[in-house]
Amino acid sequence: MRILCCVLSLLSFSITTAQAKGQEDTVTIRVEYESHIRRYEEDSLQIAYQTLDIGDRTSKFYNRRYEKNLEIQDSMRDSNASGKEGIEERGKNNLPGISVSYAVYKNYPHKDELTLTDYIAVHYRYTEPMNGISWTLENGDSVVCGYRCGKASAVLRGRKWTVWYTLDIPVSDGPWKLHGLPGLILKADEQKGDFSFEAISITKPHGRIVFNERKYQKCTPKQLQEEKEKFEASKLDYLFKMANVQKPKDLKIKLADPKKPCLMEYYR
């Protein structure tokens, strides 16, 4: 166990750097979504709360609690606090465990480009073009979060999404990578029921959209998908590999049996 702690510490120190200010934008609209996420094929849905900060040029969809956790980790490391203190500090902030770690930046670093960051033992990052999603407008309307919404559907990398968007907020944006409609997407349901997002609050906060600069490992979307699968297949081996440390042969740590991750999209 001690060796594992050392590995994790080494990983933590070697791959993260203090948060720095990157490109900034001003938040004009903040939408909180209640997300239902199936993390593993055999698991039930879990609830998470994710935020879409919409700025003048860019937008950021992320888990605010996760980012708060990262901030605490960084500040504890900077102050040389112990791991126990870090856990207690996170406990005081009533922050649950890290469950949703990805962030999606739209129109970043350039217009019509999308950047996704995620954490699987190390921080990964990729950028891809924001190819237009081929939406089909459908009959039917609804009221979400007090806004009248139209209905649309599209298939995005192997999953069919049905969404409700409002023309009252003419922003071609939405949760996760969903975008490209004449109004803001306030509700999105994946056809199999593995994922869904529903807006639970819309506010106009004072804040900035900051890209969290870290020492990211750059990759392609497909590579990140493969890394996730490798990690879930053998977490311990993956951690040692990422830390570039030889796994001791006599190490006996029983981790939970591997589960098949439930992916939001399938890159082929």
Next chain:
Amino acid sequence: MRNTLVALLTLCTTASAVSAQTFTGRVAGGGKPLKGAAVTLLGSGGQSMLCFVLTGTAGEFSISVPDGKKADALLFSHLGYARDTIPVSSFRQGQTVSLTEQALRIKEIRVRAPRISESGDTLSYMANSFRQKQDRSIADVIRKMPGLHVNGDGTIEYQGTQINKFYIEGMDVLGSKYSQASENISADKVKAVQVIRNHEPVKVRRGISFSDQAALNIVLTDDAKNVWQGTADIGMGTAAQQGTDLMGDTRLTAMMFARRLQSISMYKYDNTGKDIIKEVADRLTHEDNAPTEEGMLRNISTGTPSLEARRTTFNNSHALATNWLFKTKGGNDLRLQAGALHDKSDQRQRRETFYTDVTGGTVTAEDVEAVARRSEMWGELTYKVNNNRTYLVNTLKGYAEANRSNGKSVLNGKTVGESVKPRKRYVSDTFGMTRRMSGGRSISVSSYLSYNSLPGSLMLADSTWQRLRLQSVHWGAETCFRHRLGSLHVTYTASAKGRHQKLEAMNEEHCGTDMYDEMETRLTPSVSWQDNILKVRVSIPVAWLTRSLGTTRRSTLITDPSISISAEPTANWQANAGYTCSHTPAGLTETSPMPIFTDYITMRQGSGCPDYTRSHALSGHIAYKNTIKGLFASAYATWIYTGGIRLGRSTLEDGIYRNKATETISGSHLMNIYARIAKSFSRPRLNAGLSAFHTENRYSLMLESVTPCRMKSTALSADISIQPAEWLSAEAKSHMSITGQENRRDSRLSSPTQRSFSHEINLYVMPGNWQIEWRNEMYHSSDGSVSANFFSDLSVSYRKKTYEAGLSIDNIFGNDKYDRRTITTTQRIYAVSRLRPRCAMLHVALSL
């Protein structure tokens, strides 16, 4: 002419555009092309969206009408600009649409927090999402949470299983007396109610042993923490029927919830029929307490008919309790609990009892009028270390009661006096320690000791006295060692326990002393295994049981194997099943050969043999939960066969019921099936539940010969609560039970099946700070010879956050009599109970 040509040209252009079904143009704003502006084709008079495009870099767009659709207008929108809608007929091909700059006006909205959220084994119910305006205590709110159920006695269940701990902010200040919190913590002081599933209270054992039980944790609002808070309620009134007795109820509470100190203290007085004593009763049966002795004598009680106890209870109750939990610097718990109660209850009932276990069957008629007094006090001191390496607990408890009842009874037309003084005192100590070692090993030692003294006296129907003195010592010690063997957790337990009982009895028929000694030495190897889905535990204890009663001494080698399997295939489903075999030695109070009266007309005489019963129990439990939909369902079934039951022959002479043990040994089969489904809807605030319960008991009675009998009981109930508007809510419950006893040898001796029904509808109208409550209850039965009863209560109060004042009238219709027939395994009873009179009360409550 020129105008005509222009009109024709325009018409042709428009017709051409419509026939091509494609519109092209540009969108600009502030004189510059707008990229990413949305151009939407609207149909159905502008009500539906047919298709859309986003403008390109130069603001250009080209949009075609989908086949088979008819476009009515084009909508142009972009963040920071006012929307513009142009009818199709007015749009010119190649037109540049200029949007006017306008700041976006967002209507800020916060919809709702999730009503139930789940994180690992913890479910969090947000109190505000379930609380209705009329709810006062947190128990009122818990009743509306799907999956949780508050029983009439105050015990709380999650998915059909009793909770094993009740925490407030993660601290266990009340132990088993948690009703003091659930009934007295104000609903608006609670932020969330958490259910911790599969809860193992001992941290050292987490991951080694597994639990299928759940604990409850109350999460308080910030303003309820770190400050002393209290309530002072006073109610006064008068009966408006059967005289003008003065009525009153009082509640004083003081509470503090801080990180290093928690305290709950209360004093209550009531003579309006409310059961305040249940709040200081022990609620948890799973506490590691030392066993204590149950006496043979009881206060005179006419029993509670199957209607709200507050309708029939003529009480005069005082309850005082204080609970303190201190956290030491090391994070350990020091808990002090103390309390006392005094109650004087009038008992009045006319009763006819038909004994189905007496050959020929005879009816005993009684008209009882008595006063039962309870005076009890208790104290408990607990020190607990509960961290990841060490668990250490020591609990010292003391209890004393001085109860007595006096009265008279008209027994079969003859007036006799009644008097009983059942007394009980005990002191007990429980110690336990578990230490976790390296390599997943742990070692535990535990012990208990209790000394009980139960002197008592009873006046019999012939006005003679019986005096009893029961003394006993219970002791036990256990040590166990746990280690891992591959993926298995292996536990070896060596234990010894015993009891010594001495009973002195003196009545007109007998005067003597009996002694009973029991000692059991047990070795229990057990193996448990678990993965992500399955948990399995098997144990095969072997015990040497030695008992002696008087001069009779017996030793027996017994094995009590058990297996339990628990599965959680998905996060929504949980199931467990198990088999348990157990041997239960009968104590002196059941086996003593001395004729002992347990009330003024009931005598029991044991076999004089140190008997034991053995039972085989099969159980299965399945539960489903969907926290997102607020849907919870659970069902369980148990079957228990108990063998080694010594039958007693019953006789009735001069109104005295005598049951004497025979040489005949028999067995019984008991089957229980229970199911409940509950669903919560957020809008309107609606919670609904359905429950069903069936029990069947196959047993034998010793009539002229061994007679097989069967007792069946089925109950169905439904409950619903709804708050369609802020100022209006309603609660309704309906319950039906069917009970029958069958003599399987001679059906003519079977008891007729009884069907009884109860319904409750409460309506709350709450404009502003006013609250009008109208409560209605109805009880009826399939038995035409007994009457139906309808009760109605009305109250009006003015509620503010810090105070409340109100007026209430109970039993508006002035019902004064309740008669019902009930069936038990050995009796058919027709009882007429007196009801509380109509009364009016004034209440004032202050929140400090």
